[in-house]
Amino acid sequence: MKKQLGDSNILRNWIKGFEYCEIGFNKPPNSLVYLACTSTGRVSNLRIQNLDFYAPFPNAICSLTELNSLEIYNWTGLHGQIPSCISKLVNLRSLVITKTSISGSLPSFSKNTNLIGITLSNNHLSGTIPPSLSTLPNLHLLDLSSNYLCGEIPKGGNMGQFNAANFANNTCLCGNPLPTCFNSAHTSAPAPAPVSTTMFDSAPVPAPVSITIFESTPAPEMAPDSNSEFLSPRDLDTEILLLQMKKQLGDPGFLGNWVIDAICGFTELEYLEIYHLPGLHGLIPSCISKLVNLQILLITNTSLSGSVPGFSNNTNLNVIFLRNNHLNGTIPPSLSTLPPNLSSLDLSSNYLCGEIPQGGNMWKFNAANFANNACLCGNPLPPCFNLAPAPSP
Incomplete structure (x- = not known):
């Protein structure tokens, strides 16, 4: 070479x-x-x-x-x-x-x-x-x-x-x-x-469990399952979580066939993707730390606010995309402690402030990954000068 x-x-x-x-x-x-x-x-x-x-x-x-x-x-x-x-x-x-x-x-x-x-x-x-x-x-x-x-x-x-x-x-x-x-x-x-x-830096794995939520893609109509009484305990647990999740989303019509903070209960989850859902608001729950198998987290173009979770227990994460939301506060130092498999990070277009954590994998990411925030500073952005983190917008 x-x-x-x-x-x-x-x-x-x-x-x-x-x-x-x-x-x-x-x-x-x-x-x-x-x-x-x-x-x-x-x-x-x-x-x-x-x-x-x-x-x-x-x-x-x-x-x-x-x-x-x-x-x-x-x-x-x-x-x-x-x-x-x-x-x-x-x-x-x-x-x-x-x-x-x-x-x-x-x-x-x-x-x-x-x-x-x-x-x-x-x-x-x-x-x-x-x-x-x-x-x-x-x-x-x-x-x-x-x-x-x-x-x-x-x-x-x-x-x-x-x-x-x-x-x-x-x-x-x-x-x-x-x-x-x-x-x-x-x-x-x-x-x-x-x-x-x-590239996303991680070893090959078996077919992942994933949840993808699209604003414009309704769930397909599901025929009643005549064998529902034979569901395994694991299937019943999943059904309960989906029903809780549906309720927390306000019983939207396109989820008419399944009744869903319930996401944190999917402990085998490897991919979680939410795109273009501006009506989704509130915080990213701290219980997301329970998802220790999570490899890809994409939440973009929503109204989610509050701070970025620490992810300190999510050591299998390869990708974190949280751009174009309403997140505020500082970037948690624990992001710099995630193992080398974290290869993609995008926190752009939020309301984040303060110094970008250094060390670990943070050197991989460039200014575009932190652009269009309230007052972020530090490598790869310009240096910080006595900058205190701003309050939530």
Whole structure:
């Protein structure tokens, strides 16, 4: 890989026998290449950011077969195509390639069935979106915006959960959630466009339990279960929790067939996602700490207020997205103590204040992850100057 990148100076310490696990290779002011490893010394996470030289995409990455997370940020000199051999990375869960000069078509990702997140925004990608994206069973985050993509957006699978912003600023994409296609042939996209990917750093797991709440997606009508008297005790417990949750949500009509702070009772929960529900208000309950299996927490575009929970017991978290809410107070220091698997954090567009915690994984996150808050300060934002946390707005 070092050779394919032209023996870059930032990788000067990559020589035979060098130590690479949990080590970042830096070049001032803010260039970084960081690797994390499995217990057997295989590379599991690779993060590259802010490099300033010209190089093709290194195909050697495809030989890192234990890779769970691949992130490349702000490297405009990176060019060429995303290689088709990326399909060999069957353990990959998070792919982020953003603000590069990568061009050509999107890989199919048909064999990358563990992928949770794909971020390929602000690149030079062209052509159509491969239909195989709709077959990825665990895909919950997708951003293909600001490229040169064209043609109809694939339907089915998890594609219904993504909104127009995830496909914005492309050449001629159409179809839900964008405007309808009218005699739109699947043309090859014009010029190549830059690419970006976001990775979520965690080991492959069995099919997760998940809850996703969408404002605009009613639950399907369920026929009465003639065998309900044979429900197992576990099923009965789940039924009670769902009924409590429905009641707490005000018995909305689209939940007519199931009667739901009850979320904290789902102790096996791995994914919790709430999108575009501006009528949802109150606090994120502290009992969320009971969800020790939680890996992905996404709550965006709601009216939830109060402080950010500590998450100190949620040591399996890979992703925390709490943007575009009404959260206030300070960021809890315990976020900096979560294990290395926390690879994505977004607290932007809230009312948070005070100094951003330092240490742990916090160095991974950039200013955009904390933008548009009341008075946050400290790396990666400007320094704090005798700033006391502001009261709740």
